[in-house]
Amino acid sequence: MISRLNLYDSKGNKINMESIGLFGLKLRIPSPSYTTVTETLDNGRTIILDKQLNPRQLVAEFMTLSNDYRDSLRLRDELYELLGNGDEIFIIDLNVPGKWWRVILEEWTPEQASRRVSKVDLSLTCMSGLAESININKKKYSSTSFDYKNGGNQLIDMTKQAETEITFKGSSANLTITNKTTGDVWRYNGNTTELEIIKLKGVQAFKDGSSIFGQTNKKLLSFAVGNNEFSVSGASGDFELTISTRFYFL
Known part of the structure; x- marks a missing residue:
């Protein structure tokens, strides 16, 4: 199986996901949203004074392949150790080369789909709301x-x-x-x-x-x-x- 997503640590080093049986399936990116500052004039008309792009909540869909249920628990713990330090990480959708998202990983829990397969949906917050060029x-x-x-x-x-x-x-x-x-x-x-x-x-x-x-x-x-x-x-x-x-x- 080929992963469609790549993860990088806070220093830009690629995380070897395949070594622990983690494969990226899809990156879901919501539309931009804004917080606006408005003022109502004497004639009742409301005007926008400023707008700020809000953080965006991305979801990265992964799956893990293990040998059996006990092995899946080992992979789960390795994932927690690998991704649970609270640092920023970067994620790339390989279908959109040349840019990545700088994100913070929120709370997540693997879901057992079978004895060998677990589904992992990573909730990711991009504080800037923007993707960046990789280089x-x-x-x-x-x-x-x-x-x-x-x-x-x-x-x-x-x-x-x-x-x-x-x-x-x-x-x-x-x-x-x-x-x-x-x-x-x-x-x-x-x-x-x-x-x-x-x-x-x-x-x-x-x-x-x-x-x-x-x-x-x-x-x-x-x-x-x-x-x-x-x-x-x-x-x-x-x-x-x-x-x-x-x-x-x-």
Whole structure:
């Protein structure tokens, strides 16, 4: 039997499910849902002020094959040991390659279907509500204007996607990075030398590992779906700007 689902631990290492007789059958993914913030106007009309994507409750259907009932109990205990540490895991539907879901495993109990077969439905919570590209996309640029393509179907927001990083290496004065597509502008009110590295990660900004957030304009860069047009000013001489991120899918 071939498993249609793969599991990975919190560090991205594949879990060898077949070694304990666990085979993935199907991943059930619910539609997106939202929590909305509304306001009612004097004329009675209600408007939506904001909406937030809710966590999504996935269900992964598995089965186990054992030699007999006693062996099925051994497999059950191995599953508890393997998956019961409370850490985040990743799940991939092999019919949809290239992306996975970052999930938390909720309470679950194997159901004995026969002396050799058990059904295992894993309840999984994806807190972000989004699938992610398996690989981190890394692009390097050395010109003052360039295009960057967000290959997902969701905005990349550095306040939410903490793995996204932008680094700049080179000499500069009042370095400014602008995403003309979104209108986002980030600026550092200081200087860098040829070998110094600026890193933007989440809401933080560093120069050679030390925080420079207070010396910036305290703004963040985001990436719209599709093509993003960037410009860099304040750099002097050769430089290297690197964007590292996953892509995100609804």
